[in-house]
Amino acid sequence: MESRKVTFRIRRFxxxxxxxxxxxxxTIDVSKGMTILEALQYIKDNIDPTLAFRAFCRSAICGSCSxxxxxxxxxxCKTQVFNELDVYQTDTLTIEPIDNMEVIRDLIVDWDKAIxxxxxMRPYLIPDPQVVPDTLDEESxxxxxxxxxYDSFTDCILCxxxxxxxxxxxxxxxxxxxxxxxxxYRFAVDPRxxxxxxxxxxxxxxxxxxxVRCEKCADACPKHIAPVDGIMKLxxxxxxxxxxxxxxxxxxxxxxxxxxxxxxxxxxxxxxRTKGIKGVIENLPLGIKMILKGKAxxxxxxxxxxxxxLLKVMKVAMEVE
Amino acid sequence: xxxxxxxxxxAAKGASRELYxxxxxxxxxxxxxxxxxxEFSCCGAGxxxxxxxxxxxxxxxxxxxYAEKAGRDIVTVCSTCLLVLRKAxxxxxxDDDLREEVNEIxxxxxxxxRGTVDVKHFHWVLLDEFGEEGLKxxxxxxxxxxxxxxxxxxxxxxxKEIIGYEPSENPQSLEKIIKAVGATPVxxxxxxxxxxxxxxxxxxxxxxxxxxxxxxxxxxxxxxCIVTPCPLCHMNLDANQSRxxxxxxxxxxxxxLHVPQLEGLALGISEEKLGLKRNIVPFKTLGGxx
Numbered sequence: 001m002e003s004r005k006v007t008f009r010i011r012r013f014x015x016x017x018x019x020x021x022x023x024x025x026x027t028i029d030v031s032k033g034m035t036i037l038e039a040l041q042y043i044k045d046n047i048d049p050t051l052a053f054r055a056f057c058r059s060a061i062c063g064s065c066s067x068x069x070x071x072x073x074x075x076x077c078k079t080q081v082f083n084e085l086d087v088y089q090t091d092t093l094t095i096e097p098i099d100n101m102e103v104i105r106d107l108i109v110d111w112d113k114a115i116x117x118x119x120x121m122r123p124y125l126i127p128d129p130q131v132v133p134d135t136l137d138e139e140s141x142x143x144x145x146x147x148x149x150y151d152s153f154t155d156c157i158l159c160x161x162x163x164x165x166x167x168x169x170x171x172x173x174x175x176x177x178x179x180x181x182x183x184x185y186r187f188a189v190d191p192r193x194x195x196x197x198x199x200x201x202x203x204x205x206x207x208x209x210x211x212v213r214c215e216k217c218a219d220a221c222p223k224h225i226a227p228v229d230g231i232m233k234l235x236x237x238x239x240x241x242x243x244x245x246x247x248x249x250x251x252x253x254x255x256x257x258x259x260x261x262x263x264x265x266x267x268x269x270x271x272x273r274t275k276g277i278k279g280v281i282e283n284l285p286l287g288i289k290m291i292l293k294g295k296a297x298x299x300x301x302x303x304x305x306x307x308x309x310l311l312k313v314m315k316v317a318m319e320v321e
Numbered sequence: 322x323x324x325x326x327x328x329x330x331x332a333a334k335g336a337s338r339e340l341y342x343x344x345x346x347x348x349x350x351x352x353x354x355x356x357x358x359x360e361f362s363c364c365g366a367g368x369x370x371x372x373x374x375x376x377x378x379x380x381x382x383x384x385x386x387y388a389e390k391a392g393r394d395i396v397t398v399c400s401t402c403l404l405v406l407r408k409a410x411x412x413x414x415x416d417d418d419l420r421e422e423v424n425e426i427x428x429x430x431x432x433x434x435r436g437t438v439d440v441k442h443f444h445w446v447l448l449d450e451f452g453e454e455g456l457k458x459x460x461x462x463x464x465x466x467x468x469x470x471x472x473x474x475x476x477x478x479x480x481k482e483i484i485g486y487e488p489s490e491n492p493q494s495l496e497k498i499i500k501a502v503g504a505t506p507v508x509x510x511x512x513x514x515x516x517x518x519x520x521x522x523x524x525x526x527x528x529x530x531x532x533x534x535x536x537x538x539x540x541x542x543x544x545x546c547i548v549t550p551c552p553l554c555h556m557n558l559d560a561n562q563s564r565x566x567x568x569x570x571x572x573x574x575x576x577x578l579h580v581p582q583l584e585g586l587a588l589g590i591s592e593e594k595l596g597l598k599r600n601i602v603p604f605k606t607l608g609g610x611x
Contacts, residue, residue: 072490087488167515171527209523212531213367214515215404218480219489226480229370236371247522252368259369259380263362265331274522282525286560290336293599295560297335305359309430310383316426317379318372 002032004091006081008039010051011096014105021103023094024048030081036095037065037076040107052106060222063159067107068096073161075222098164114163114177121176121202123183128194146191153186153230155223162217162227168210176206178217182230188237200238208234209248250274259314263304268296322450325355326393326438328384330402331363332552336560339596340552343581344398344443346594350585351459353450355396360387364405367519375422381409382423385440386432395440398581400476400551401519404483406440411483442477444498444550444580445486456501461589463503469583470509470544471495472535474516474554489513495548498580502587507542511535518553526568532557533569546576546604548583555579560601576604 005027013021026043037055044051055065058077065076070088084093101109132140162178163169169177176184181203188199200208211231218226239249254273258266271279271287280287290296304310327348333341348355361384369377384406388395397403413420414436424433441449447456473492481489492513499506514535517528536558539547549555557565559577566572577600585595597604 070490087491167517167531168520168527171530172524207524210520210527212515212517212524212527213519214475215479216475216515218482219478224482232367232370233374236373239371251522252371255363255365255368256372259363259365264334265363265366267331267335279522286564289601290560293601295336295338295599304362306387306430307362309360309432310362310380312430313379313383313426313432314376316429317376320375320422320426 003029004082004085006030006039006085007092008043009092009094010040010043010106011094012051012106013097013103014052015103032082034081035077036067036069036074036079036081036084036093039081040067040076040095052108054108061157063157063222066098066159066161066164066222068094068098068164070094071096073098073164073220075159075161078222098161100164100166100169101160109160109164111160114160114180115158117163117177117206118180118183121180121184121206123180123187125187125190125192126194128192128196132192140192142191146189149189150186152225153182153227155225156183157223159222161220161222162225165216165220167212167214167216168207172207172210174207175210176203176208178211178227178231179225181206181208181211181234182225182227185230185234185237188234197237197241200234200241201243203231203234204238204243204246208238209246247274247279258301260311261303262301263307263310264301266299266301268299322354323446324393325353325396325441325446326361326388326391327355327357328361328388328395328397328402328406328440329357330397330399330552331366332556333398337552337555337579339599340398340555340579340581342594342596343579343585343590346590347447347581347585347588350588350590351447351451353446356391356393358387358391358393360384364402366401367405375426377405378409378412378419379423379426381406382413382427382434383430383432385410385413385438386427386434388438389435390432392438394438396443396446397440398443398550398579399553400442400474401553403440403442404476408483410436410440442486442550444494444584447584448494448497453497453501456498456584457503460502460587462587464583464587465503467504468507468543468545469499469504469578470539470542470547471499471506471512472509472539472547472549472554472558472577473513474549474551475513477550478513495550495580498584499548502583504583504587507539507544509538509542509544511538516554516557518557521557528557529561529565529568532561532565533567533571536562536566536575537569537571539575540571540573544575546578548578548580550580552579562602574602576600576602578604 056062060078168175251274496506517531521528
């Protein structure tokens with residue numbers, strides 16, 4: 001069987017012993033099909049029993065073995081070494097603990113921060129007594145078209161990979177985090193839930209509008225969930241329940257208005273429409289620079305060709321359930 | 322050679338018109354078969370999804386339908402337009418019920434979505450049509466000695482299921498373009514980090530901090546300039562540069578070019594045609610590399 005010599009450069013850190021983290025190299029023979037987890041286990045069994053990492057099911061379902069491979073977090077059990085060598089055109093892979101959480105030891109991080117955030121947002125079913133029967137004699141029905149709205153989000157295995165890559169988590173202490181906020185959305189559209197859309201207010205207070213839409217959570221999720229999509233939809237629900245007087249919601253409406261007016265975004269009116277006079281004043285220095293460089297268009301915009309077809313389809317799209 | 326429908330997006334038609342100008346100039350010089358369709362509307366930048374998912378998809382199905390009518394693949398120069406259009410296409414192509422629902426709406430406007438065209442980024446087209454070697458042959462003024470920071474940002478690489486042009490963990494398309502024009506790509510720790518543009522209104526501090534850190538990384542790598550495939554990243558990195566650097570307590574200047582501006586310079590296209598005078602941080606501040 002095809003085999004290659006591969007060096008694993010592993011970040012080691014034992015806070016009880018080490019002043020700071022360091023890297024240690026382990027070179028082993030890797031055969032085709034071997035996973036990162038198998039390589040880590042081989043190193044632990046044969047070279048260095050002090051190496052610490054988490055793993056359990058080896059089937060991408062327990063969510064315990066996420067590590068950074070050359071900077072990108074993946075489940076070690078689901079990732080083959082050869083694929084990574086291909087992607088980076090290398091024979092050396094750097095293995096590190098995932099970000100945004102404290103390291104307990106070597107590749108093991110403390111999940112409490114991520115899970116604690118989720119718990120605070122109460123992402124569990126609070127049954128609607130009008131829908132959910134009192135006894136188990138009757139079923140609580142969810143129809144396929146209802147399930148479709150949140151089906152993918154129920155696949156989450158709490159591996160915290162998305163949390164570890166999240167830009168907003170890194171820059172905003174209060175931010176709810178991708179999998180937590182996506183769970184809030186999941187219950188907000190569950191027909192059995194008693195809070196439903198009102199849950200979007202929880203998302204609001206956990207800074208859901210601070211999601212930068214970097215798509216890292218959607219890219220990294222080993223279960224192919226796009227938490228960011230849940231967050232976008234949760235924002236939509238917050239507008240529906242009346243949380244309209246904030247820059248995020250007004251920004252959305254500015255786009256909608258622009259499309260109705262001309263079909264293209266009116267960039268010149270965007271600061272005013274999103275943040276009012278404050279937005280204009282805040283961005284005045286930039287605005288002046290833009291005008292001087294010939295980068296500003298007229299505030300009155302000519303409609304695109306066939307604008308009426310756009311108006312027609314937008315109108316119908318807003319009417320259908 | 323492919324037939325392309327140019328989808329400039331709102332930024333290139335507005336505040337980043339130098340991107341529009343340079344794209345047209347490069348396309349003409351390379352004799353691409355690319356025409357702008359006047360029926361194209363704003364893609365909604367993903368925010369229409371926040372009003373109603375079907376609204377977002379219908380608006381973009383309409384754009385795709387006009388490209389289908391013209392028999393041309395969509396080519397955009399904006400990373401967010403790329404993602405929004407590709408996502409609509411992905412959902413429509415993989416969900417029969419949704420496609421049926423959307424087509425029932427499009428029929429009101431005499432349009433139909435069939436799924437016959439692709440959506441590509443302009444720099445992918447350059448690489449796919451000519452290859453790195455082919456692009457090298459077209460160069461008349463190699464940008465030798467110029468150190469360029471390849472700043473991808475987000476939406477030309479992520480999420481892989483929808484974008485999928487190259488591995489999102491380690492894309493190389495910008496490095497290939499930089500090498501093809503005779504310049505040298507520097508390695509960038511933050512080349513795949515976000516610029517924060519989409520959180521600019523609700524969270525300007527976060528947005529500016531992210532942009533500042535990206536600029537600082539380019540400086541640390543001693544790049545002469547940054548190149549980006551996205552006008553929204555460009556807006557934050559170039560137009561908002563001084564504010565972003567102030568946010569992280571730094572103060573320096575680094576020019577930021579759009580991909581077609583970099584390509585155009587190497588093809589010998591005049592600075593005027595490439596709209597270089599519109600860049601807020603002048604490219605001329607560069608010392609001696611040209």
